[in-house]
Amino acid sequence: MVVLAAAPLRETCARPRIEAAVAMKSRPAGGTRTAAAGGSETLVGGGLPPTPLSGLVARLVMSLALAVMIGMATPMLELARPAVAAAVAVLVAIAAACSFVVQLRARARQQECDRAIEALARHLRLPQLTRRACRASRWRDGWVGVPDRVVWQYGPGAPNTDSEWLTELVDVTGRRFGGRYEVAQQKPRQRRVYLVRDLSPASASAGDRRVKAFSRQIFGAGSKVAVELDDDGEIAAFEVRDIDAVKFSDRITQSRAERKVSNLMPDRFRAKFDVVRAQVRFERRPTFPESVWIPVVDIDTSLDVLQSYDQVEIQYAVDEDRNILAWSPAIQPNLMLIGTPGTGKTVTAHTLLVQASRYGWPIWVVDGKSIEFLGFQDWPNVQIVATTTAEQVAVIERAHALMEYRYQLITKGTVTENNFEPLLLFLDEWADFRANLLDWYADVKPGGRGSSKPRALSMAASIARKGRSSRVHLVFGTQRPDAEYFTGDMRDNFPLKISMGRLTPQAAMMAWESPVIGTTIPRKRRGRATTVDHEGMPIEAQCYRTPDPRKVADESFEAELLDKLRPAEVKHPRLLIVPPELDPANADRDDDFVYADYASASWVLASSRPDLDPVAQRRCDPVDGRTLSSPLTMLGLGGDAGESREGTDATPSTPPSAGASSMPSAPRAGADDVDDAPFTTVDDGYDDADEVHVGEVKIGDLVLVDDALEHWAVVVDVGDDLIEPDCVAISWRDDHDGDGELTVSTDDIVIVRKPSKEPLDA
Incomplete structure (x- = not known):
């Protein structure tokens, strides 16, 4: 009551x-x-x-x-x-x-x-x-x-x-x-x-009386409230009955009521409306953990990949109730991973890779930045990590060829889909890969009537469309959903999306077909993301944290965790791609190699060509990394510099050059692009501060909450205040996961910063 x-x-x-x-x-x-x-x-x-x-x-x-x-x-x-x-x-x-x-x-x-x-x-x-x-x-x-x-x-x-x-x-x-x-x-x-x-006795808490008072103001004087207390006498939940079911029938009004109640309470509360019964239940909202390590899940490794295919669930995150969110490739064939540097996108990709490898799936990786998956080159069941543009083209071409080959087998009636072992293909940092590919293609493009664009681009899109029936599954990673390739057809082929960190309204529209979803994620909560639940509804989640094998220290917690996650059995051997110029079959060839030569390059077992195996070379040839990476070495002056240092193991006499690489590659990723980059500041992606009428404030804007503290927060919602009819309520959420509400007059002026209107495909 x-x-x-x-x-x-x-x-x-x-x-x-x-x-x-x-x-x-x-x-x-x-x-x-x-x-x-x-x-x-x-x-x-x-x-x-x-x-x-x-x-x-x-x-x-x-x-x-x-x-x-x-x-x-x-x-x-x-x-x-x-x-x-x-x-x-x-x-x-x-x-x-x-x-x-x-x-x-x-x-x-x-x-x-x-x-x-x-x-x-x-x-x-x-x-x-x-x-x-x-x-x-x-x-x-x-x-x-x-x-x-x-x-x-x-x-x-x-x-x-x-x-x-x-x-x-x-x-x-x-x-x-x-x-x-x-x-x-x-x-x-x-x-x-x-x-x-x-x-109620006079000893009843002020919070109890306050809940009943503002519930009456929000939901009407005829509503009745029942309050539930926890063991400490604090309000844990309360239920409001006999509400105006018509007024609160739409999701927007329900969300505003939820935020209004949370702002009036010392803790955050969430609402569960039952319009049919004209009631709503408010429960104390649990807090998200700042970090969740990847769990070691018991997997029945005795099952063959064909037997377990339909039951595979690749866990990657938890929601606010600690419910596990998982990817089921048999139902959702492809996954799109979106995130700018520093949001935890690469760490989440590592989580997906580790979980899939434990099910015994073969994994091929196209590493667009060339350095993000190096630690998994010798991880069990990861067959290849392509780090050069030529290798990456070969991986996409062969994955597409496998898909088409399986389609032919189905057409002939030789086999059925149930005979196909799944293949997981990672296309990470698509924008970097695409830019590198176009630059590289200018040098290897065949003469005559060759295509103006490399066919690997269209093949990747084809895998997204047709890979499900051939069980070639795709994890597509990109920093932002560029309009050039993220069309409606492309979007429909990724039923499961994970957008890491905060999106701009334009990016949210491209990724989620809504200018609101994903735009209020706290920017200083690495690993926080927007994804979908088991019903396909967008929700906020905290993605698992998986160590990078290349960066962990011996005998550390991360090293022990990786040991527990590492598959005990290697079901799929590592593979290498033989560069055309190093293939004995091309020993007598004098002309230049073109795109088709790299696309159809030979594949061999890594054990048969240790001279081409980067893992074997790193184990056999330790070098002084500081000297090798110095500017003097890059300029060809490394010999003298290396002799002046004590304790150096090896110093190359000549620097690497563009022609020294066995396969052409031009990675453009800079040091500031790695996933460990610092969080974006409040200035990134927004215009300068401006005074605007409250009616011009939009969801996704930054609003100045406190002038003295320079406290900015992203606008979550703008609408009529549910208690003060002549006022506007501006709900906000800041980078530290704090939230609140500004109640201002309909004639007031507020200070905001609008999102930059830079085109997404720029």
Whole structure:
């Protein structure tokens, strides 16, 4: 039940109360016409006449006179002894006094009711003043006391279905009688409203009373609230019944009510609306962990990949309730991973790779930055990590060829889809790979009528469209969903998306077809992402943290975790791609190699060509990394510099050159592009601060919450305040996962920073 406090919760933009006492004048014959709220007219008398005190005094005097007469007449008539007569007279006098006191208190209580009737006459739309309009009973707490039950009779024109009308009725009743009331029942046919007094003990927490008060203001005076406390006596949850189901039927209004309640409570709460039952339940929202290490899940490795294919669930994150979110490739064939540097995108990609390898899946990796997956070159079941452009082209070409080959087998009726071992293909940092590929293609493009673009680009899109039936699954990683390749057709081929960190409204529109989803993620919470739940609805999640084998220290927690995650059995051997110029089959060839030569390069087992195996070379040829990476070595001056250092193991005499690489490659990723880059600052992606009218504030803008602290936060929602009707509520969320609400007048000016309107495909 809703406790209705006499005073409003806020002073800002407070709604003027309807209470207006009728002037205490003598009532003219027939009453007078007065304009009521809403424009209708009601007939209201001048005031209720007070109960005369003279009648009570006269009855008291008569009772006392009777007592005296009894005392005097009894001895004269010799009906009793004098002592008995005196006692009878005293009892009569006491009875008379008690009767007078009782009637005097009844008169005082009636006066309280009269004042309440006069104050609410217009609000109740009474045709005339009558004491039948209010019935108060069960008085307690004091000589006059406060009634526990008040029944109001309203006029035919009263808007009894209006929540504000009921709120005003309860407010004025509480102020007039000095208690807190709530609507217990309403009988429209009899035009009656039954109010009951809240009898919660005075020791009830202020938070309990506050919840009931603002719930009435948000959901209507007729709503009822039941509060649940935890072991510490704090509010853990509360349920509001008899809400306006029509008003709160849409998701936008429900979200605003949820944020309003959270902003009025010391903790964040979430809402679960049941519009059918006209009720809502609020529960304390759990906090997201700042980091969650990848769990070591028990997997039945005795099952063959064909047997376990339909049951594979690659866990990658948890939601706020710690529910595990997983990717089921048999249902969602492809996954798109979106995120700028520093958001945790590469770490999440490592999580997907490690989890898939434990199921015994063969994995091919196209490492667009050339350095993000180096630590997994010797990871069990990772067959190849392509780090050069030529290798990456060969991987895409062979994955596409495998897909087409399997389609041919299906067409011939030789096999069915159930005979195919799954293959997981990672295309990471697509924008970098695409740029490098176009630059490289200019050097290896065949003459004549060769294609203007490398066919690897169209093959990647083809794998996204057709890979499911051939069980060639794709994990597509990119920093932003560029419009050039993220069309509707491409988007539909990725039923599961994970967008890391905060998106701009433009990027959110491309990724989620909504300018709102994913735009309020705290920027200083690495690994926080937007994804979908098991019902396909976008939710916020915390992605698992997986160590990079290349960066962990020996005997550290990360090293121990990787040992537990490492598959015990290698089911798929490592592979190498033989560069055309190093292939013995091309020993007699004099002409330059073109795109097709690299695309169709030979593949061999890594164990058969240790001279081409980067893992074997790193193990056999330790070098002084500091000297090798110095500018002097790069400039060809490394010999002298290396001799001046003590303890160097090896110093190359000549620097690497573009022609020294066995396969052409031009990676463009800089040091500041790696996933360990610092978090983006508040200035990234937004225009300069500007003063705008509150009506121009949009979701996704940055709003200045506190000028003195330079506290900026992203706007989560903008809409009419649910408590203050003449105000606008701006809900916000900052980079530290804090949230709140600004309540401003509809004419106010606020300081915001709009998202930059730079084209996504720039």
